[in-house]
Amino acid sequence: MFKITNFILFISIVKFEADYSVGHVLVEQLGNNKSAINNQSMIKGEKRILYHGDKVSLLFNSNYTYILNFITTPSYGVSPNKRPTENLNQKIACKKIRPCENKWEKWNSLMVYNSQDLVHKEKCIYIFKIAAFDLDGTLIVTKSGKTFPCDNDDWKINFKEVISTVIKLSLEGYKIVIFTNQKAIGCNSSNAMPFRKKVENIIGMFNTPIQVFVSIHDDIYRKPAPGMWNALASEFNGDKLINLNESFYCGDGAGRPARVSNSGKQIKKDHSICDRLFAMNVGINFFTPEEFFLKAPTEEFKLPVFNPKNVMSNIKDIDSKSKLFKAFKEMIIMVGCPGSGKSHFVSNKLACHGSIKIISRDVLGSAQKCINEAKKYLETSTSLSVVIDNTNPDKLSRKRFIDIAKSLKIPCRIFIMNVKKEHAMHNNRFRELTEKKRLAEIIIHTYFTKFEEPSLSEGVDEIVRINFVPHFKNSKTEALYKMYLI
Numbered sequence: 093m094f095k096i097t098n099f100i101l102f103i104s105i106v107k108f109e110a111d112y113s114v115g116h117v118l119v120e121q122l123g124n125n126k127s128a129i130n131n132q133s134m135i136k137g138e139k140r141i142l143y144h145g146d147k148v149s150l151l152f153n154s155n156y157t158y159i160l161n162f163i164t165t166p167s168y169g170v171s172p173n174k175r176p177t178e179n180l181n182q183k184i185a186c187k188k189i190r191p192c193e194n195k196w197e198k199w200n201s202l203m204v205y206n207s208q209d210l211v212h213k214e215k216c217i218y219i220f221k222i223a224a225f226d227l228d229g230t231l232i233v234t235k236s237g238k239t240f241p242c243d244n245d246d247w248k249i250n251f252k253e254v255i256s257t258v259i260k261l262s263l264e265g266y267k268i269v270i271f272t273n274q275k276a277i278g279c280n281s282s283n284a285m286p287f288r289k290k291v292e293n294i295i296g297m298f299n300t301p302i303q304v305f306v307s308i309h310d311d312i313y314r315k316p317a318p319g320m321w322n323a324l325a326s327e328f329n330g331d332k333l334i335n336l337n338e339s340f341y342c343g344d345g346a347g348r349p350a351r352v353s354n355s356g357k358q359i360k361k362d363h364s365i366c367d368r369l370f371a372m373n374v375g376i377n378f379f380t381p382e383e384f385f386l387k388a389p390t391e392e393f394k395l396p397v398f399n400p401k402n403v404m405s406n407i408k409d410i411d412s413k414s415k416l417f418k419a420f421k422e423m424i425i426m427v428g429c430p431g432s433g434k435s436h437f438v439s440n441k442l443a444c445h446g447s448i449k450i451i452s453r454d455v456l457g458s459a460q461k462c463i464n465e466a467k468k469y470l471e472t473s474t475s476l477s478v479v480i481d482n483t484n485p486d487k488l489s490r491k492r493f494i495d496i497a498k499s500l501k502i503p504c505r506i507f508i509m510n511v512k513k514e515h516a517m518h519n520n521r522f523r524e525l526t527e528k529k530r531l532a533e534i535i536i537h538t539y540f541t542k543f544e545e546p547s548l549s550e551g552v553d554e555i556v557r558i559n560f561v562p563h564f565k566n567s568k569t570e571a572l573y574k575m576y577l578i
């Protein structure tokens with residue numbers, strides 16, 4: 093047993109720093125040989141925090157084990173299982189807000205804040221694990237109780253456990269990172285400066301190194317897309333690797349339905365599931381603020397109905413019993429919403445066939461011009477088939493073309509894209525993130541509002557279902573496609 097008061101003790105290759113006022117000892121591994129805390133090994137550069145009763149082994153797997161013993165036992169932390177919570181919290185809560193130096197920088201469309209003393213900038217410190225948090229509804233909530241803050245002073249720390257828990261993580265060697273979506277700043281840049289000040293005030297409460305990523309546009313950096321995490325890993329982590337298994341993300345956008353708390357209080361459903369999906373996309377553990385800070389049991393949640401991981405790349409366009417091409421002149425009416433891959437299918441799978449004429453409202457400008465053009469080709473050509481590459485969601489839109497085929501006694505088929513609404517929305521978002529092209533979502537909603545399932549009774553010879561087969565430029569875009577993006 094050894095006694096520690098307020099001084100720094102160097103023993104061989106391990107550094108101990110006791111703070112008797114809060115009843116803990118910071119231990120740092122300086123040498124190459126592993127030491128151990130409570131039989132868990134520590135490697136060079138790692139820091140942990142010890143409490144009364146913890147075991148310290150100066151060499152891992154050795155008999156040189158000591159027990160930390162404060163002569164006057166602090167009123168908290170008397171057992172390894174009882175970590176300081178309330179007292180430490182109260183102590184920290186009394187601190188004045190510490191002004192931070194201006195360390196903001198702009199990186200692509202992100203705003204990034206780096207505390208001056210971020211640990212990855214120190215020598216001999218290896219960053220293995222990230223403790224990441226959402227901001228609004230997670231670390232802070234509004235003082236006013238409103239969903240959105242009235243002004244930049246309308247915030248308070250969410251739970252009394254928040255500050256001490258974050259400080260403890262930092263002392264245990266986690267790098268603390270905040271990822272927050274703040275699209276309002278992108279819409280009005282005059283919001284940027286007050287928001288920065290607010291963040292600095294919040295960070296001042298923690299008195300520990302914190303890095304903050306602020307997404308201000310609706311782009312790849314907006315959660316649940318993984319851009320903020322990728323920026324951290326590639327540009328803002330001091331070239332250190334991240335251990336995903338030990339890293340985690342905590343946020344209140346968790347997809348929980350409306351519920352009643354143990355005390356009978358009505359709780360609204362979560363505003364989104366973007367935090368949970370962000371963690372899934374990155375591949376790290378996820379916790380809600382209640383699970384993480386209050387040790388509440390895991391709550392029920394609902395994942396989106398469409399899982400992009402289930403989209404198969406190795407399927408055929410159509411079932412084997414159907415044929416893409418017929419040996420005679422015919423009319424093909426496409427049915428599919430924007431984002432269903434319809435036009436990609438037409439231009440890559442049908443247009444290559446020399447005897448097919450593609451007719452598209454996007455090119456001709458009106459439905460009437462499409463009708464005139466289809467009629468002209470089918471009347472004048474002996475072998476040219478016609479494909480109507482419009483969305484054609486309802487019977488009426490299809491009837492105009494079916495009538496032409498009937499009047500000319502030409503066979504007619506409907507090709508319908510086998511894509512549900514959520515899948516089309518995902519494709520639309522993916523296209524925006526990768527090609528900066530996006531259709532207003534209302535167009536997809538409108539398509540499905542009008543949609544009437546095609547039927548042979550409309551007077552067509554066959555209905556062929558076309559599978560969506562994704563095509564990717566490279567493995568990076570494929571990986572992005574397989575993530576939750578909405």
Ligand SMILES: [Mg+2]
Nearest residue numbers: 226228229344
């Ligand atoms: Mg939130």
